Amino acid sequence: MTSCKVAILEGDGIGPEIMREALKVLAVIDGRNDVSFDLIEAPFGAGAYFDHGHPFPEQTQAICDSADAILKGPVGLAHEEALKIPVDMQPERGAVLPLRARYNTYANLRPVSLPKALAHFSPLKPEIIGDGLDIVLIRELVGGLYFGNKIVGVDDNNLRYVEESLRYDEAQIRQVLKVAFDLAVQRKNVLHNIHKSNVLKSSVLWNEVLEEVRQDYPGVDVVNMLVDAAATHLCLNPCQFDVMVMENMFGDILSDQCGGLLGSLGLMPSACMGDGKAYYEPSHGSAPDIAGQNIANPYSMIGSVAMMLEYSFDMVDEANNVWAAMQGVFSDGFATRDLAPSGSSAKIINTQAFGDKVVGKLQSLGSK
Ligand code: IPM
Ligand code: MN
Numbered sequence: 457m458t459s460c461k462v463a464i465l466e467g468d469g470i471g472p473e474i475m476r477e478a479l480k481v482l483a484v485i486d487g488r489n490d491v492s493f494d495l496i497e498a499p500f501g502a503g504a505y506f507d508h509g510h511p512f513p514e515q516t517q518a519i520c521d522s523a524d525a526i527l528k529g530p531v532g533l534a535h536e537e538a539l540k541i542p543v544d545m546q547p548e549r550g551a552v553l554p555l556r557a558r559y560n561t562y563a564n565l566r567p568v569s570l571p572k573a574l575a576h577f578s579p580l581k582p583e584i585i586g587d588g589l590d591i592v593l594i595r596e597l598v599g600g601l602y603f604g605n606k607i608v609g610v611d612d613n614n615l616r617y618v619e620e621s622l623r624y625d626e627a628q629i630r631q632v633l634k635v636a637f638d639l640a641v642q643r644k645n646v647l648h649n650i651h652k653s654n655v656l657k658s659s660v661l662w663n664e665v666l667e668e669v670r671q672d673y674p675g676v677d678v679v680n681m682l683v684d685a686a687a688t689h690l691c692l693n694p695c696q697f698d699v700m701v702m703e704n705m706f707g708d709i710l711s712d713q714c715g716g717l718l719g720s721l722g723l724m725p726s727a728c729m730g731d732g733k734a735y736y737e738p739s740h741g742s743a744p745d746i747a748g749q750n751i752a753n754p755y756s757m758i759g760s761v762a763m764m765l766e767y768s769f770d771m772v773d774e775a776n777n778v779w780a781a782m783q784g785v786f787s788d789g790f791a792t793r794d795l796a797p798s799g800s801s802a803k804i805i806n807t808q809a810f811g812d813k814v815v816g817k818l819q820s821l822g823s824k
Contacts, residue, residue, distance in 0.1 A: 480815050598704075
């Protein structure tokens with residue numbers, strides 16, 4: 457029996473309730489495989505700041521250091537509540553970015569997946585959505601504006617100003633591009649490189665490095681596309697994309713747009729991969745407006761479990777079972793509230809019922 461230590465950071469807002477469902481799913485996998493998941497919960501986020509004085513407390517850092525993988529819920533508070541926390545201690549800045557930096561999780565994989573049977577969840581017209589969506593967006597996660605030098609001050613004209621720098625070195629660019637090319641090879645040998653080299657020098661360097669890296673991948677077709685144009689193409693013809701790669705900020709914005717294409721950000725799990733450790737999280741926020749109501753969609757949290765099974769524990773079959781179980785619940789006509797526009801015929805179920813149904817499907821989908 458292999459023991460796998462997983463740090464559980466449930467986070468804020470809807471975090472605890474969607475994590476609860478994800479852990480029910482993980483328990484099924486644990487129960488029928490030769491692995492035992494040793495789950496260690498640790499405080500992280502705004503709650504951790506109020507209880508322990510820091511959104512990423514030292515004890516949580518130690519637990520994450522010793523874990524084989526980290527499963528993390530969303531963090532953050534409503535705007536007015538967040539103002540009660542000093543700017544640098546707010547959980548996005550004080551916890552999420554330090555977590556990414558600590559484990560150098562430079563490649564963020566965000567699958568944008570909507571099988572044909574679920575295409576009605578998308579706000580796009582059927583003729584645009586075609587056979588459904590199957591895109592993987594790869595976002596550089598530890599560089600660019602998010603991590604650049606920041607200066608805040610008052611200038612000679614007595615005007616408050618801020619300066620934030622967008623910095624990448626070629627090694628940072630190369631490492632994420634290799635992940636993207638490797639994935640393109642495993643999929644359809646097409647890579648969309650999203651950039652803004654008509655304005656940003658960082659994109660000029662990015663594209664130069666891409667030309668070097670692609671020498672090792674002669675079979676991959678590269679399509680270079682400006683980020684603003686990509687935003688339009690995602691709406692007008694999303695099916696042209698398979699693997700997309702881009703720098704940090706572009707990826708933050710376009711991945712939320714992709715959530716819109718799917719019909720809900722609740723359908724966006726993600727994997728944050730470094731050379732050593734990886735952590736897994738929904739791409740969305742903590743939705744404080746619906747927290748505690750048992751109506752949030754746990755798909756992105758459960759999907760993050762599936763990604764953890766695949767990438768950290770090499771349990772590809774069980775990962776596929778988790779995806780199939782979730783699709784099965786949708787195919788039976790059920791949906792969480794976020795996915796059911798008024799007038800739709802979906803049978804609305806709550807967070808817990810979605811989790812229970814996924815567990816039921818998973819149990820009937822063979823063990824190893
Ligand atoms: C995301 C989130 C984060 C980001 C926040 C929580 C720091 O929006 O993962 O997309 O901006 O990267
Ligand atoms: Mn985001």
